[in-house]
Amino acid sequence: MKTIIVIGGSKGIGKAIIKKLLTHSKVINISRTKPEISHSNLTHFSCDVTKDDLPDIESAEGLVYCPGSINLKPISRLSIDDFKDDFDINVLGAVKSIQKYLPTLKNGNSSAIVLFSTVAAKLGMPFHASIATAKSGVEGLVKSLGAELAPNIRINAIAPTVTDTDLASKLLRNEKMIENITERHPLKKFLNPEEVADMAEFLLSDKTASISGQIFEMDCGIVSFKI
Numbered sequence: 001m002k003t004i005i006v007i008g009g010s011k012g013i014g015k016a017i018i019k020k021l022l023t024h025s026k027v028i029n030i031s032r033t034k035p036e037i038s039h040s041n042l043t044h045f046s047c048d049v050t051k052d053d054l055p056d057i058e059s060a061e062g063l064v065y066c067p068g069s070i071n072l073k074p075i076s077r078l079s080i081d082d083f084k085d086d087f088d089i090n091v092l093g094a095v096k097s098i099q100k101y102l103p104t105l106k107n108g109n110s111s112a113i114v115l116f117s118t119v120a121a122k123l124g125m126p127f128h129a130s131i132a133t134a135k136s137g138v139e140g141l142v143k144s145l146g147a148e149l150a151p152n153i154r155i156n157a158i159a160p161t162v163t164d165t166d167l168a169s170k171l172l173r174n175e176k177m178i179e180n181i182t183e184r185h186p187l188k189k190f191l192n193p194e195e196v197a198d199m200a201e202f203l204l205s206d207k208t209a210s211i212s213g214q215i216f217e218m219d220c221g222i223v224s225f226k227i
Contacts, residue, residue, distance in 0.1 A: 001026055001041075003108075004062035004204060007049055007097050010035040012165030013116070013200075014066035016193035018042065020201045028057055049093045054100045061108035062204045063101055065094040065115050069134075070167055072127040083130050090116075090134040094141065105153050112204045113149075115142055117159035117215055123223045135159075139215050146213025154212035156203045161219045163191040186221030 002025045009018040009029040018035060021027050026041045034044050045055045049067060069089050071082055094115055105111040117135040120128040142157045149155060162168055162181055172178050172190075181190055199218060202208060217223050 002061040002204075003028065003059055004064065005030065005057060005060045005097075005101060006064045006066065007031070007093070008066035008068075009064075012066075012167055013160075013163060013193045013196045014064070016197035017064055017066065017200045020194075020197040021204075025062075028060065030054065049097060050088050054097065057101060057104055059108065060101065060104050061111045063097065063105060063111075063113045064200055064204070065097050065113075067093055068116055068118075068167065069131060070171070071130050072170075073130070074127055075129050078130050083133065086130045086134040087137065090131070091137040091141065094138060098145070102149075102153075110206055110209060111153045112208070113145075113153065113155040114200050114203050115155070115157040117142075117157045119159055119161045119217060119219045119223050121159060121215075122217070123219075142215060143213050150212060154203075154208070156208070156211060156214045156216065158196060158199050158203070159215050159217050159219070160191050160196050161185065161222055163193060163196060165193055184222060185219075186225040186227045189220050191218060191220065 004021050004025050005028045006014055006018055008014045008031050010031040010033045015035055018027050018029060022039045022041050028043045029035055030045045030047050032048050067089050069086050071086055115138050117138050120132040121135045121139055138157060142155055145155045162171055182188055
Protein backbone atom coordinates (compact mmCIF):
# COMPACT_ATOMS: atom_id res chain seq x y z
CA MET A 1 0.00 0.00 0.00
CA LYS A 2 1.43 3.36 -1.04
CA THR A 3 1.68 6.35 1.28
CA ILE A 4 0.75 9.72 -0.22
CA ILE A 5 1.42 13.11 1.37
CA VAL A 6 -1.32 15.64 0.63
CA ILE A 7 -0.69 19.29 1.45
CA GLY A 8 -3.97 21.16 1.88
CA GLY A 9 -6.44 18.31 1.92
CA SER A 10 -9.06 19.74 4.27
CA LYS A 11 -11.24 21.40 1.62
CA GLY A 12 -12.17 21.48 -2.04
CA ILE A 13 -10.02 19.56 -4.50
CA GLY A 14 -7.63 18.42 -1.77
CA LYS A 15 -10.45 16.87 0.24
CA ALA A 16 -11.76 15.08 -2.86
CA ILE A 17 -8.26 13.74 -3.53
CA ILE A 18 -7.96 12.38 0.01
CA LYS A 19 -11.31 10.60 -0.26
CA LYS A 20 -10.22 9.03 -3.54
CA LEU A 21 -6.81 7.93 -2.29
CA LEU A 22 -8.05 6.45 0.98
CA THR A 23 -9.72 3.62 -0.93
CA HIS A 24 -6.30 2.12 -1.68
CA SER A 25 -3.52 4.15 0.00
CA LYS A 26 -2.35 5.58 3.29
CA VAL A 27 -2.72 9.36 3.29
CA ILE A 28 -0.82 11.89 5.39
CA ASN A 29 -2.65 15.22 5.26
CA ILE A 30 -0.95 18.48 6.20
CA SER A 31 -3.20 21.52 6.47
CA ARG A 32 -4.25 24.28 8.85
CA THR A 33 -7.58 22.60 9.59
CA LYS A 34 -8.37 18.92 9.98
CA PRO A 35 -10.40 17.37 7.16
CA GLU A 36 -13.89 16.19 8.06
CA ILE A 37 -12.94 12.61 7.23
CA SER A 38 -12.36 9.71 9.58
CA HIS A 39 -10.42 6.73 8.27
CA SER A 40 -7.85 4.28 9.64
CA ASN A 41 -5.53 5.09 6.72
CA LEU A 42 -5.60 8.87 7.35
CA THR A 43 -3.05 10.76 9.45
CA HIS A 44 -3.35 14.52 9.94
CA PHE A 45 -0.81 17.19 10.89
CA SER A 46 -2.02 20.73 11.61
CA CYS A 47 0.38 23.09 9.87
CA ASP A 48 0.46 26.29 7.81
CA VAL A 49 2.84 25.39 5.01
CA THR A 50 3.78 29.02 4.36
CA LYS A 51 4.79 29.71 7.98
CA ASP A 52 5.42 26.53 9.97
CA ASP A 53 8.03 23.80 9.82
CA LEU A 54 6.70 20.77 7.99
CA PRO A 55 6.56 17.49 9.95
CA ASP A 56 9.11 14.75 9.39
CA ILE A 57 7.75 11.80 7.41
CA GLU A 58 9.82 8.64 7.06
CA SER A 59 8.30 7.03 3.99
CA ALA A 60 6.03 8.09 1.11
CA GLU A 61 5.66 7.46 -2.61
CA GLY A 62 3.62 10.50 -3.54
CA LEU A 63 3.21 14.21 -2.84
CA VAL A 64 0.24 16.39 -3.82
CA TYR A 65 0.40 20.15 -3.21
CA CYS A 66 -3.13 21.61 -3.25
CA PRO A 67 -3.05 25.10 -1.68
CA GLY A 68 -4.00 27.87 -4.08
CA SER A 69 -5.61 31.27 -4.36
CA ILE A 70 -8.06 33.14 -6.58
CA ASN A 71 -7.17 36.81 -6.23
CA LEU A 72 -9.06 38.56 -9.03
CA LYS A 73 -8.43 42.30 -9.27
CA PRO A 74 -7.60 44.80 -12.01
CA ILE A 75 -3.87 45.49 -12.22
CA SER A 76 -4.43 49.01 -10.84
CA ARG A 77 -5.73 47.48 -7.59
CA LEU A 78 -3.17 44.71 -7.24
CA SER A 79 -0.42 45.58 -4.78
CA ILE A 80 3.07 44.14 -4.81
CA ASP A 81 2.08 42.32 -1.64
CA ASP A 82 -0.81 40.68 -3.53
CA PHE A 83 1.69 39.29 -6.04
CA LYS A 84 4.01 38.20 -3.24
CA ASP A 85 1.21 36.47 -1.32
CA ASP A 86 -0.01 34.55 -4.39
CA PHE A 87 3.56 33.53 -5.25
CA ASP A 88 4.18 32.46 -1.66
CA ILE A 89 1.08 30.24 -1.51
CA ASN A 90 1.26 28.73 -4.98
CA VAL A 91 4.98 28.51 -5.76
CA LEU A 92 7.15 28.86 -2.67
CA GLY A 93 4.85 26.60 -0.61
CA ALA A 94 5.22 23.93 -3.27
CA VAL A 95 8.99 24.40 -3.38
CA LYS A 96 9.21 24.18 0.41
CA SER A 97 7.17 20.95 0.43
CA ILE A 98 9.18 19.34 -2.37
CA GLN A 99 12.49 20.24 -0.74
CA LYS A 100 11.33 18.86 2.60
CA TYR A 101 10.06 15.54 1.27
CA LEU A 102 12.42 14.95 -1.64
CA PRO A 103 14.70 12.62 0.37
CA THR A 104 11.61 10.65 1.47
CA LEU A 105 10.28 10.38 -2.08
CA LYS A 106 13.69 9.31 -3.40
CA ASN A 107 13.56 6.31 -1.07
CA GLY A 108 10.12 5.37 -2.38
CA ASN A 109 9.23 3.15 -5.31
CA SER A 110 7.92 4.92 -8.45
CA SER A 111 7.35 8.17 -6.56
CA ALA A 112 5.33 10.99 -8.09
CA ILE A 113 4.50 14.63 -7.38
CA VAL A 114 1.34 16.45 -8.48
CA LEU A 115 1.03 20.25 -8.44
CA PHE A 116 -1.75 22.59 -9.57
CA SER A 117 -1.77 25.33 -12.19
CA THR A 118 -4.77 27.04 -13.81
CA VAL A 119 -6.19 27.58 -17.29
CA ALA A 120 -5.41 31.28 -16.72
CA ALA A 121 -1.71 30.54 -17.23
CA LYS A 122 -2.43 29.91 -20.93
CA LEU A 123 -5.72 31.74 -21.55
CA GLY A 124 -5.41 35.48 -21.07
CA MET A 125 -8.28 36.69 -18.88
CA PRO A 126 -8.84 40.10 -17.29
CA PHE A 127 -8.13 40.48 -13.56
CA HIS A 128 -6.00 37.30 -13.41
CA ALA A 129 -2.56 38.95 -13.51
CA SER A 130 -1.40 37.87 -10.05
CA ILE A 131 -2.65 34.30 -10.03
CA ALA A 132 -1.65 33.70 -13.67
CA THR A 133 1.87 34.91 -12.86
CA ALA A 134 2.12 32.60 -9.85
CA LYS A 135 0.72 29.56 -11.63
CA SER A 136 3.03 30.15 -14.60
CA GLY A 137 5.81 29.78 -12.03
CA VAL A 138 4.31 26.43 -11.01
CA GLU A 139 4.38 25.28 -14.64
CA GLY A 140 8.02 26.31 -14.98
CA LEU A 141 8.84 24.42 -11.80
CA VAL A 142 7.19 21.26 -13.17
CA LYS A 143 9.16 21.42 -16.41
CA SER A 144 12.47 22.04 -14.66
CA LEU A 145 12.03 19.44 -11.93
CA GLY A 146 10.68 16.91 -14.40
CA ALA A 147 14.11 16.95 -16.01
CA GLU A 148 16.08 17.24 -12.78
CA LEU A 149 14.34 14.44 -10.89
CA ALA A 150 14.20 11.93 -13.74
CA PRO A 151 14.26 8.96 -13.76
CA ASN A 152 13.47 8.41 -10.08
CA ILE A 153 10.60 10.83 -9.44
CA ARG A 154 7.88 12.02 -11.80
CA ILE A 155 6.23 15.43 -11.49
CA ASN A 156 3.18 16.75 -13.33
CA ALA A 157 0.58 19.47 -12.86
CA ILE A 158 -3.15 19.77 -13.39
CA ALA A 159 -4.49 23.06 -14.76
CA PRO A 160 -8.22 23.13 -14.00
CA THR A 161 -10.80 25.61 -15.17
CA VAL A 162 -13.44 26.85 -12.70
CA THR A 163 -14.11 24.11 -10.14
CA ASP A 164 -17.07 23.99 -7.78
CA THR A 165 -15.24 24.58 -4.48
CA ASP A 166 -15.36 27.13 -1.66
CA LEU A 167 -12.34 28.85 -3.25
CA ALA A 168 -14.37 29.56 -6.39
CA SER A 169 -17.62 30.39 -4.60
CA LYS A 170 -17.45 34.08 -5.58
CA LEU A 171 -17.43 33.04 -9.25
CA LEU A 172 -20.46 30.79 -8.75
CA ARG A 173 -22.47 32.82 -6.27
CA ASN A 174 -25.74 33.02 -8.21
CA GLU A 175 -27.61 31.26 -11.01
CA LYS A 176 -26.75 33.94 -13.59
CA MET A 177 -23.01 33.59 -12.95
CA ILE A 178 -23.27 29.80 -13.08
CA GLU A 179 -25.11 30.04 -16.40
CA ASN A 180 -22.55 32.46 -17.85
CA ILE A 181 -19.58 30.30 -16.83
CA THR A 182 -21.27 27.18 -18.17
CA GLU A 183 -21.93 28.83 -21.51
CA ARG A 184 -18.35 30.10 -21.83
CA HIS A 185 -17.03 26.54 -21.87
CA PRO A 186 -17.44 24.61 -25.15
CA LEU A 187 -18.38 21.45 -23.23
CA LYS A 188 -21.12 23.49 -21.49
CA LYS A 189 -19.95 22.58 -18.01
CA PHE A 190 -17.35 23.39 -15.41
CA LEU A 191 -15.52 21.03 -13.07
CA ASN A 192 -16.45 19.33 -9.85
CA PRO A 193 -13.69 18.41 -7.37
CA GLU A 194 -14.13 14.68 -7.91
CA GLU A 195 -13.17 14.99 -11.59
CA VAL A 196 -9.94 16.73 -10.66
CA ALA A 197 -9.28 14.16 -7.94
CA ASP A 198 -9.61 11.41 -10.56
CA MET A 199 -6.84 13.04 -12.60
CA ALA A 200 -4.60 13.48 -9.55
CA GLU A 201 -5.09 9.83 -8.60
CA PHE A 202 -4.22 8.81 -12.15
CA LEU A 203 -1.01 10.89 -12.21
CA LEU A 204 0.12 9.37 -8.91
CA SER A 205 -0.45 5.84 -10.15
CA ASP A 206 1.88 3.47 -11.98
CA LYS A 207 -0.39 3.84 -15.01
CA THR A 208 1.45 7.10 -15.73
CA ALA A 209 4.95 5.71 -15.23
CA SER A 210 6.03 7.18 -18.60
CA ILE A 211 4.63 10.69 -18.01
CA SER A 212 6.54 13.53 -16.36
CA GLY A 213 6.98 17.27 -16.77
CA GLN A 214 3.50 17.71 -18.25
CA ILE A 215 0.70 20.19 -17.64
CA PHE A 216 -2.75 18.63 -18.00
CA GLU A 217 -5.44 21.09 -19.03
CA MET A 218 -8.79 20.20 -17.49
CA ASP A 219 -10.42 23.07 -19.32
CA CYS A 220 -13.85 21.86 -20.51
CA GLY A 221 -12.63 23.12 -23.88
CA ILE A 222 -12.18 26.78 -22.96
CA VAL A 223 -8.46 26.89 -23.77
CA SER A 224 -8.40 24.35 -26.59
CA PHE A 225 -11.51 25.21 -28.65
CA LYS A 226 -13.08 28.21 -30.28
CA ILE A 227 -16.67 27.30 -31.07
